[in-house]
Amino acid sequence: MAQKISDFRKLSKKFLRNGTAILGIALLSFFIVIAIFAPFIAGENGDNPYQIPRVSWSSKPIAPTAEHPFGVIGGRDIFYGVIWGTRTAFQLGLIIASCAAVIGILIGSVSAYFGGWVDEVLMRIVDIFMSIPFLVAAIILTTILGKGLDKVMMALIVFGWMSTARLIRGNILQAREEQYVLAAKALGQKNFIIIVKHIIPNTIFPVVVQMSMRIGSYVITAAGLSFLGIGAEPGYADWGTILSYSRNWMTMLDQSWFAIVFPGTAMVLFVLAWNLVGDALRDIFDPRLRN
Amino acid sequence: MQNNTLLKVNNLVKYFPVKAGVFRKTIAQVKAVDDVSFEVKKGETVGLVGESGCGKTTAGMSILRLYEPTAGQIILDGKDTSYYFLSRRKAKKFLKKQYTEKFEKMKQKYSSEDQVIKNLNDEFNKQAAKDYFENPHKFIEKMMDMRIKGRSEFRRKAQMIFQDPYSSLNPRHRVKTIVGEGAKINELVENKDELKAMIEDILKKVGLSVDHMSRFPHEFSGGQRQRIGIARALILKPELIVCDEAVSALDVSIQAQILNLLNSLQKEFNLTFLFIAHDLAVVKHISDRVAVMYLGKIVEYTTKDQLFEKPLHPYTVALMSAIPNPDPENKSHRIILEGDVPSPINPPSGCPFHPRCPIAKDVCSKEVPQFKEIEEGHKVACLFPGKLKR
Numbered sequence: 001m002a003q004k005i006s007d008f009r010k011l012s013k014k015f016l017r018n019g020t021a022i023l024g025i026a027l028l029s030f031f032i033v034i035a036i037f038a039p040f041i042a043g044e045n046g047d048n049p050y051q052i053p054r055v056s057w058s059s060k061p062i063a064p065t066a067e068h069p070f071g072v073i074g075g076r077d078i079f080y081g082v083i084w085g086t087r088t089a090f091q092l093g094l095i096i097a098s099c100a101a102v103i104g105i106l107i108g109s110v111s112a113y114f115g116g117w118v119d120e121v122l123m124r125i126v127d128i129f130m131s132i133p134f135l136v137a138a139i140i141l142t143t144i145l146g147k148g149l150d151k152v153m154m155a156l157i158v159f160g161w162m163s164t165a166r167l168i169r170g171n172i173l174q175a176r177e178e179q180y181v182l183a184a185k186a187l188g189q190k191n192f193i194i195i196v197k198h199i200i201p202n203t204i205f206p207v208v209v210q211m212s213m214r215i216g217s218y219v220i221t222a223a224g225l226s227f228l229g230i231g232a233e234p235g236y237a238d239w240g241t242i243l244s245y246s247r248n249w250m251t252m253l254d255q256s257w258f259a260i261v262f263p264g265t266a267m268v269l270f271v272l273a274w275n276l277v278g279d280a281l282r283d284i285f286d287p288r289l290r291n
Numbered sequence: 292m293q294n295n296t297l298l299k300v301n302n303l304v305k306y307f308p309v310k311a312g313v314f315r316k317t318i319a320q321v322k323a324v325d326d327v328s329f330e331v332k333k334g335e336t337v338g339l340v341g342e343s344g345c346g347k348t349t350a351g352m353s354i355l356r357l358y359e360p361t362a363g364q365i366i367l368d369g370k371d372t373s374y375y376f377l378s379r380r381k382a383k384k385f386l387k388k389q390y391t392e393k394f395e396k397m398k399q400k401y402s403s404e405d406q407v408i409k410n411l412n413d414e415f416n417k418q419a420a421k422d423y424f425e426n427p428h429k430f431i432e433k434m435m436d437m438r439i440k441g442r443s444e445f446r447r448k449a450q451m452i453f454q455d456p457y458s459s460l461n462p463r464h465r466v467k468t469i470v471g472e473g474a475k476i477n478e479l480v481e482n483k484d485e486l487k488a489m490i491e492d493i494l495k496k497v498g499l500s501v502d503h504m505s506r507f508p509h510e511f512s513g514g515q516r517q518r519i520g521i522a523r524a525l526i527l528k529p530e531l532i533v534c535d536e537a538v539s540a541l542d543v544s545i546q547a548q549i550l551n552l553l554n555s556l557q558k559e560f561n562l563t564f565l566f567i568a569h570d571l572a573v574v575k576h577i578s579d580r581v582a583v584m585y586l587g588k589i590v591e592y593t594t595k596d597q598l599f600e601k602p603l604h605p606y607t608v609a610l611m612s613a614i615p616n617p618d619p620e621n622k623s624h625r626i627i628l629e630g631d632v633p634s635p636i637n638p639p640s641g642c643p644f645h646p647r648c649p650i651a652k653d654v655c656s657k658e659v660p661q662f663k664e665i666e667e668g669h670k671v672a673c674l675f676p677g678k679l680k681r
Binding site: 116117178179180182183184185186187188189198201202287288 | 310314315352355357442443446447449450451453454455458459460461462463472473476477507509520523524527
């Protein structure tokens with residue numbers, strides 16, 4: 001135990017000396033704080049807080065004012081959308097990434113563990129899913145399922161688990177052949193413990209790192225679908241939805257820049273935060289990279 | 292003699308099935324180890340040599356049951372351990388085939404129980420037959436009872452040192468976790484302090500220091516890693532250690548260090564080594580006796596001195612002629628073998644070495660040579676032993 005504590009101290013020290021890791025953590029905490037305190041920062045819109053309040057019936061963009069600090073587009077308050085959109089972004093990213101990871105880990109490890117024709121069948125299914133371009137597949141599926149953020153999530157989960165499955169399968173196949181697994185067997189270790197102590201630690205961390213990095217990219221993809229008008233319903237507090245309002249004003253950026261800049265900045269920083277955190281996690285999980 | 296033998300391997304066979312097609316039908320067998328028998332005495336080092344792919348590593352792994360052997364008997368310290376790692380059903384089947392059916396058949400053939408015992412060539416099986424005829428049911432029952440308890444005992448007594456010092460240590464575990472794992476599993480210690488003392492002790496014995504305990508494997512050199520591997524095996528105080536090419540991944544000066552370490556540990560702990568290697572110089576340095584393998588079979592088995600002085604099997608003679616001679620004046624005559632090692636999926640008929648043998652006659656392709664004692668303690672599987680001269 002004492003060892004673990006001193007380890008933790010050593011790690012956190014190194015972590016604190018690593019500038020990019022701190023930036024990542026700081027950004028991420030910033031977003032978490034915003035998400036938690038959204039009602040206090042931007043107020044709450046009646047019984048449906050995820051609906052951006054309508055402040056004007058004109059579709060013309062209104063430049064930032066003291067009352068609407070990020071401006072108004074399509075009659076919606078952008079500030080409210082960006083702040084509450086943080087919650088949406090976390091929901092989207094975490095739910096999609098964790099569901100995709102669970103499915104991927106399940107399929108990948110079943111495939112690696114049983115081998116033979118089970119492996120063959122599952123990997124061909126993976127190939128089929130991978131052969132369809134991700135965005136096209138997601139667009140088609142959301143079109144079929146209908147509008148709404150939950151449908152977007154479903155579509156992204158359905159087409160997002162394959163790389164995790166491949167990653168974990170390859171890792172398990174590789175780890176299984178390592179001599180330290182044979183050595184543990186020769187020492188008399190039980191199969192279950194070998195899986196828990198030797199195979200999982202050497203296979204799961206890359207998946208966790210990959211998952212954290214993909215949280216950001218899922219949010220971008222979901223925003224892309226919303227921008228195209230097949231994502232969240234109009235008026236939903238989601239960064240992509242705000243962007244979709246600016247579609248008609250693209251040629252008049254001098255009048256509508258704020259509708260792109262504020263949600264866009266939020267997205268870029270959100271993705272950056274998860275990528276930096278992913279990098280930091282990789283450094284923590286791999287003892288070989290710790291020096 | 293029985294008491295002096297630590298490991299006895301009788302007719303060990305390991306086939307790997309080759310599967311193909313949608314239904315994964317077995318279309319062929321890779322005969323990696325095909326009917327190998329030898330014994331290792333307590334405290335000695337037996338070298339197992341042969342070129343790559345001849346099945347020496349598979350033999351070592353099968354003995355330790357890291358691969359489940361296809362057939363054969365592995366007797367460690369006077370106990371048949373062959374069925375220990377089989378499932379209950381398979382173990383029963385094995386015992387029935389190995390003992391019940393064999394003894395009953397022999398009893399019919401020789402008509403008396405004493406004759407059966409007399410005609411068994413092996414001390415262990417003689418005793419087994421005696422016990423069996425006394426009370427067949429109880430004999431099998433007793434063997435089955437020993438199965439689970441025997442497993443951990445076997446794991447404690449027989450250990451392995453691996454070839455690759457890089458992949459044989461879990462990169463995410465610290466040295467103390469790696470070395471202490473065996474002690475924990477086999478409950479050799481009662482508490483953490485005892486475990487720590489034990490690990491410290493064993494690290495010192497293999498030439499590492501106590502402050503290496505909390506480091507990770509990647510912080511060590513190849514030679515040091517191999518020492519960690521040795522410590523991991525040694526903490527169980529095993530009797531038999533199978534060294535699978537334990538020094539071939541190291542450079543020559545480190546090889547010497549590790550070999551000397553193994554030698555001194557052998558004296559200190561009275562260890563028995565089965566040393567698998569392809570480097571004849573290494574084998575000459577460390578072994579007391581040497582078994583030469585070719586295509587899954589042992590072709591020659593004798594003392595080191597006899598093997599290097601007077602090899603009898605043509606394959607061994609050819610191997611010996613390949614040892615580099617450091618004296619430039621003394622030009623040695625090399626015997627170059629023609630062709631490649633045949634596929635173990637489809638080994639040649641008769642003597643497996645005949646397609647490459649310089650002295651092969653017609654009969655060699657028809658008759659399988661028996662592995663028999665030609666001189667005192669010198670077993671060879673060849674129809675014309677000693678005919679090929681250097």
